[in-house]
Amino acid sequence: MTLEELDTPTLLLDEDIMRRNIKRLQDKLDLHSVQLRPHLKTCKSLQIAKQIKPVGPDASITVSTIAEAEYFFEGGYGDILYAVSATPHKLIRLKKLQDRGAQITLILDHIEGAKQIADAAIKLNTSFPCLIEIDCDGKRAGIKADDDALLPLATFINDQNGVSLAGVMTHSGGSYAANDIAAIKQVAIDEKIGITTAASRIREAGLPCPIVSVGSTPTATFADDFKGITEVRAGVYVFQDLVMEALNVCEKSDIAISVLSTVISHNKTHNRLLLDAGSLALSADPGKVNEMGNKHFGQICHAKTGKPIDNLYISSMNQEHGLISLDGLEYQLDDFPIGSQVRILPNHACITAAAYNEYQLLSSPSSVDGTYERCNGW
Amino acid sequence: MTLEELDTPTLLLDEDIMRRNIKRLQDKLDLHSVQLRPHLKTCKSLQIAKQIKPVGPDASITVSTIAEAEYFFEGGYGDILYAVSATPHKLIRLKKLQDRGAQITLILDHIEGAKQIADAAIKLNTSFPCLIEIDCDGKRAGIKADDDALLPLATFINDQNGVSLAGVMTHSGGSYAANDIAAIKQVAIDEKIGITTAASRIREAGLPCPIVSVGSTPTATFADDFKGITEVRAGVYVFQDLVMEALNVCEKSDIAISVLSTVISHNKTHNRLLLDAGSLALSADPGKVNEMGNKHFGQICHAKTGKPIDNLYISSMNQEHGLISLDGLEYQLDDFPIGSQVRILPNHACITAAAYNEYQLLSSPSSVDGTYERCNGW
Numbered sequence: 001m002t003l004e005e006l007d008t009p010t011l012l013l014d015e016d017i018m019r020r021n022i023k024r025l026q027d028k029l030d031l032h033s034v035q036l037r038p039h040l041k042t043c044k045s046l047q048i049a050k051q052i053k054p055v056g057p058d059a060s061i062t063v064s065t066i067a068e069a070e071y072f073f074e075g076g077y078g079d080i081l082y083a084v085s086a087t088p089h090k091l092i093r094l095k096k097l098q099d100r101g102a103q104i105t106l107i108l109d110h111i112e113g114a115k116q117i118a119d120a121a122i123k124l125n126t127s128f129p130c131l132i133e134i135d136c137d138g139k140r141a142g143i144k145a146d147d148d149a150l151l152p153l154a155t156f157i158n159d160q161n162g163v164s165l166a167g168v169m170t171h172s173g174g175s176y177a178a179n180d181i182a183a184i185k186q187v188a189i190d191e192k193i194g195i196t197t198a199a200s201r202i203r204e205a206g207l208p209c210p211i212v213s214v215g216s217t218p219t220a221t222f223a224d225d226f227k228g229i230t231e232v233r234a235g236v237y238v239f240q241d242l243v244m245e246a247l248n249v250c251e252k253s254d255i256a257i258s259v260l261s262t263v264i265s266h267n268k269t270h271n272r273l274l275l276d277a278g279s280l281a282l283s284a285d286p287g288k289v290n291e292m293g294n295k296h297f298g299q300i301c302h303a304k305t306g307k308p309i310d311n312l313y314i315s316s317m318n319q320e321h322g323l324i325s326l327d328g329l330e331y332q333l334d335d336f337p338i339g340s341q342v343r344i345l346p347n348h349a350c351i352t353a354a355a356y357n358e359y360q361l362l363s364s365p366s367s368v369d370g371t372y373e374r375c376n377g378w
Numbered sequence: 379m380t381l382e383e384l385d386t387p388t389l390l391l392d393e394d395i396m397r398r399n400i401k402r403l404q405d406k407l408d409l410h411s412v413q414l415r416p417h418l419k420t421c422k423s424l425q426i427a428k429q430i431k432p433v434g435p436d437a438s439i440t441v442s443t444i445a446e447a448e449y450f451f452e453g454g455y456g457d458i459l460y461a462v463s464a465t466p467h468k469l470i471r472l473k474k475l476q477d478r479g480a481q482i483t484l485i486l487d488h489i490e491g492a493k494q495i496a497d498a499a500i501k502l503n504t505s506f507p508c509l510i511e512i513d514c515d516g517k518r519a520g521i522k523a524d525d526d527a528l529l530p531l532a533t534f535i536n537d538q539n540g541v542s543l544a545g546v547m548t549h550s551g552g553s554y555a556a557n558d559i560a561a562i563k564q565v566a567i568d569e570k571i572g573i574t575t576a577a578s579r580i581r582e583a584g585l586p587c588p589i590v591s592v593g594s595t596p597t598a599t600f601a602d603d604f605k606g607i608t609e610v611r612a613g614v615y616v617f618q619d620l621v622m623e624a625l626n627v628c629e630k631s632d633i634a635i636s637v638l639s640t641v642i643s644h645n646k647t648h649n650r651l652l653l654d655a656g657s658l659a660l661s662a663d664p665g666k667v668n669e670m671g672n673k674h675f676g677q678i679c680h681a682k683t684g685k686p687i688d689n690l691y692i693s694s695m696n697q698e699h700g701l702i703s704l705d706g707l708e709y710q711l712d713d714f715p716i717g718s719q720v721r722i723l724p725n726h727a728c729i730t731a732a733a734y735n736e737y738q739l740l741s742s743p744s745s746v747d748g749t750y751e752r753c754n755g756w
Contacts, residue, residue, distance in 0.1 A: 007444070007467065007756060041697060064698045066385070084654060084698045085642040087717050089385065110643045112716045140696055141643055141652055149646075173696065264463040265488045265519055268527075274519055276462060280732055281756075285662040318518055318551060319419060319728055320442045320462050338490045339465050350697055354658055354733070357755060377735060378385060378659075 002367045003303055003341055006360060008262045009281035011352075012343065013359035013372065014306065015051075018238055018256035022052050025220060025237050034226040037062050037081060039215065039235030042350045044068060045359065046075040047372040052238065057101065062215070062233045066093045071375035073102045081105045081213075083169070083233070085113055085133070085141065088120035095124045105166055105211075109133040109142045111153050114163060121162035129166035130157050131211060132202075136194035137174030137187060145198040154202045154209075167211025167230070168198045175218035181248050188223035191216075196228040221249050241349035242299060246288035252308045257353060258301060258343040260360070261322065266333040273336050275314070275322035277344055280355055282314065282322065287347025296347075300324065303341035304366040314344065380745045381681055381719055384738060386640045387659035389730075390721065391737035391750065392684065393429075396616055396634035400430050403598060403615050412604040415440050415459060417593065417613030420728045422446060423737065424453040425750040430616065431455075435479065440593070440611045444471045449753035451480045459483045459591075461547070461611070463491055463511070463519065466498035473502045483544055483589075487511040487520045489531050492541060499540030507544035508535050509589060510580075514572035515552030515565060523576040532580045532587075545589025545608070546576045553596035559626050566601035569594075574606040599627050619727035620677055624666035630686045635731060636679060636721040638738070639700065644711040651714050653692070653700035655722055658733055660692065660700065665725025674725075678702065681719035682744040692722065 029036050038052045041064035053059055055076030062081045063069045069080050070093065078101065082094065086106045094104045106128045108114045114130070121128055132153060135142030143149055158165040175187040191214050202209040214220075215233030217240075226232070236243075239257045240250040261277035282297050290296050296313035315325040322344070326333065336342070346352035353359075354376055363369035407414050416430045419442035431437055433454030440459045441447045447458050448471065456479065460472065464484045472482045484506045486492045492508070499506055510531060513520030521527055536543040553565040569592050580587040592598075593611030604610070614621075617635045618628040639655035660675050668674050674691035693703040700722070704711065714720065724730035731737075732754055741747035 004467065007471070008465075009756060085652065087386075087640045087642055087654070089382065089640070093385070109645075110716060113643055116717050135645070135647065138648060140699055140701065141645060144647060147647070262465045262467070264465055265491055267487075267513070267519060269513065269522060269525070270516060274463065276465070279663065279729055283657075283662060284664070284726075284729065285657065286664075321518055323518065338488060339494050348662075351657055351662065355755075377733075378387060 001369070003260060006260060006368065008260050008341065009277040010260050010360050011356040011358070012258050012260050012362055012368065014256050014362045017254060018048070019051065021237055021240055021254060021256060025234060029232055032226045034229055035060070035231040037213065037231045037233050039064070039083065039233045040068060040072060042235035042353070043238055044353070044374045044376065045372045046072065048238065049075070049077070060231070065378045066090055067377050068375055069094065069097060069104065073097050073100070079103045081131070083107055085109060086117060088116050091117070091120045091124055091128070095126050098126055104128060106130045107133045107169060108153070108157065111149065111156060114153060114156055118160045118162035127162050127164055130163050131167050131169040131213060132157070132198070134168050134170040134195055134198045136170045136191045137172055139173035140171060142170060145194045145201070150198060150201060151205050154205065154207050158207050165208055167209045167213065168195055168202065169211070169213035169215070170195045172214065172216040172219045175216045176243065176247070178218065178247060181222055184218045184222045184247065185224065188219040191219050192223065192225060192229065199228065217244060218247050218249050236349055239349040239353070242345055242347045243287050252299065252345060255345045257349055257359070258306065258345050259298070259352065260303065261342055261344055263336050263338050263340050263342065265338060268333065271326045271333070273324040273326065273333060275324065275342065276320065277322045278320045279317040280319055282317065282344060282346060283348065283351040283355065284317065285348040285351045297322070298344040298346055301343040301345060303343050306343055306365060308345065379747070381638060384638060384746065386638050386719065387655040388638050389734040389737055390636050390638050390740055390746065392634050392740045395632060396426070397429060399615055399618055399632060399634060403612060407610055410604040412607055413438070413609040415591065415609045415611050417442070417461065417611045418446060418450060420613035420731070421616055422731070422752045422754065423750045424450065426616065427453070427455070438609070440613070443756045444468055445755050446753055447472065447475060447482065451475050451478070457481045459509070461485055463487060464495060466494050469495070469498045469502055469506070473504050476504055482506060484508045485511045485547060486531070486535065489527065489534060492531060492534055496538045496540035505540050505542055507542050509545050509547040509591060510535070510576070512546050512548040512573055512576045514548045514569045515550055517551035518549060520548060523572045523579070528576060528579060529583050532583065532585050536585050543586055545587045545591065546573055546580065547589070547591035547593070548573045550592065550594040550597045553594045554621065554625070556596065556625060559600055562596045562600045562625065563602065566597040569597050570601065570603060570607065577606065595622060596625050596627050614727055617727040617731070620723055620725045621665050630677065630723060633723045635727055635737070636684065636723050637676070637730065638681065639720055639722055641714050641716050641718050641720065643716060646711065649704045649711070651702040651704065651711060653702065653720065654698060655700045656698045657695040658697055660695065660722060660724060661726065661729040661733065662695065663726040663729045675700070676722040676724055679721040679723060681721050684721055684743060686723065
């Protein structure tokens with residue numbers, strides 16, 4: 001099927017680029033002899049997951065929703081980390097996966113949450129291995145490695161029925177706020193110091209800490225030293241996006257997904273192009289400013305080649321309209337004829353992809369051949 | 379089912395509030411003897427649409443995607459305005475609806491687009507009634523009422539096979555940028571002047587202009603004069619949201635949908651609550667700043683009563699985490715126990731709702747009874 005035969009907006013996947021991204025990180029982690037526990041919240045697709053890591057009862061993955069846990073277990077992945085603090089009600093569905101043979105690991109960062117999980121697990125007549133979430137950058141969740149609450153929490157999890165201590169994990173969301181590679185490398189150093197400090201404190205207290213898990217695409221890409229770390233979680237590296245490009249984690253040519261859209265009109269009065277991809281098709285995630293210092297909602301590329309068009313971005317959006325101002329640019333409206341198509345590189349791949357139920361697979365630069373499914377929702 | 383038995387995040391709908399919103403606008407439009415052509419891009423639900431307007435072959439509605447056109451036609455609505463400039467490829471699916479008896483009206487705002495639509499319709503052996511989109515505020519699409527291109531476009535549509543001239547329409551997106559009711563009233567006046575000027579010019583040229591269609595929830599709410607206007611389109615008024623509240627279009631107590639979420643942890647170091655509703659569950663749409671002058675991603679409410687909690691908003695988000703900073707507020711972390719639930723009022727109802735496949739229907743303040751479906755995608 002040619003691109004012109006597709007209904008727009010739709011989500012394209014260039015598997016050659018994706019495979020290159022997958023191989024690049026895998027090669028690096030192999031070199032450092034550290035395991036990858038891929039975060040499948042980005043792709044949410046079994047056909048893609050299998051290209052990252054073969055299925056199997058011991059194949060370790062990371063998920064962000066119970067729906068993903070069910071979907072990927074059904075697809076053959078047996079070792080699943082649910083990387084959002086769980087609540088008692090969520091254990092009901094997870095217990096059903098355990099009953100079918102899944103190894104489900106939870107994360108905890110608060111004694112009260114741990115008590116609730118333990119109580120609920122006991123009521124369900126089961127037990128969950130748990131990682132303690134460590135806060136290395138103040139950006140999201142977790143407790144600090146030097147927090148007085150760490151050892152009481154670890155001891156509780158170790159001693160209490162319903163939960164068992166499987167190690168520590170952290171997410172370096174702070175890397176998304178870095179301004180250059182040196183800053184990301186520093187975040188990676190802080191991440192390593194934080195997580196290994198936490199692991200050491202737990203072990204010195206005579207408690208087990210077999211898993212030491214770190215994760216974020218920027219730190220996984222630029223970290224130089226994984227000593228003391230047993231696994232790396234990363235997700236967006238599979239597709240990459242404009243946030244990663246702004247962080248120098250990738251080039252635009254490394255971005256594997258794009259939204260195919262049609263030019264639906266020209267607005268001469270305001271020198272604007274109108275596309276049929278708006279905030280539902282692209283997401284309202286503002287990402288990072290572009291090279292012109294402006295907020296935008298995606299980089300415009302030639303539909304047939306996928307090549308970015310210099311300085312051309314979605315300027316603003318309505319629900320089903322994307323607007324591109326040509327003010328200050330060297331382009332004319334007629335350079336983008338009404339009815340012609342463009343591709344749009346996303347600011348944030350995880351969020352843009354979530355608007356679609358499937359990926360259209362590019363088989364040549366200007367045609368598609370088949371689809372991969374996605375598992376959305378909760 | 380009680381709220382505690384629901385998996386979170388999930389989307390709640392308070393039908394009592396929704397019905398009050400529906401009745402309020404309907405009563406106003408009845409008073410002014412102007413027809414409502416509801417925009418169903420917000421609710422995307424047949425069960426809700428039927429509460430706005432009964433189905434029937436002549437029942438007029440507005441949609442923003444071809445998927446909505448198919449879904450609502452299947453449900454019994456016969457007179458459908460597709461309110462995004464169409465492209466030739468999209469006519470293929472619309473022709474199938476025509477063949478089953480649907481009246482499909484398109485919008486056009488450019489002679490080149492009109493030529494493409496006419497050619498494609500002729501090839502499909504059909505014809506589409508078309509409205510010319512008028513730009514009253516410079517915010518999105520359309521041509522100005524005094525544009526030299528208006529009459530040539532109207533003449534072309536009138537004379538050409540494949541298309542016929544059914545009137546004019548405009549969308550006053552500019553009302554979203556208004557700062558007070560007086561400003562919205564002025565946008566409504568500009569909207570009326572623009573659209574009736576365009577209609578007059580077309581009629582004075584001896585061309586037909588039976589439909590004169592305006593639309594936006596703010597202008598529909600505050601317009602005082604609909605003389606010369608034949609129909610009003612509005613969508614978000616059915617649910618309302620925090621953008622509408624910031625515009626004084628509604629009160630927070632008029633917002634009919636909310637996201638039910640669970641407190642998953644406390645972060646003492648940063649005095650933050652963590653919820654299981656992040657940018658997928660709420661959307662990254664920043665809306666308008668809150669009463670404290672801050673950007674936010676939703677108003678926190680008591681789960682059981684739905685009552686807003688003063689000054690408590692989602693401060694930042696990750697994909698599946700919502701963070702609430704308590705800095706500067708009178709609340710303590712323990713006021714919101716881990717494992718307890720909250721409701722979150724959305725910034726932008728249309729975009730937040732699109733993350734869900736269904737609505738959970740509140741049957742009492744703290745329980746639900748049944749679901750309504752949604753038609754997402756394209």
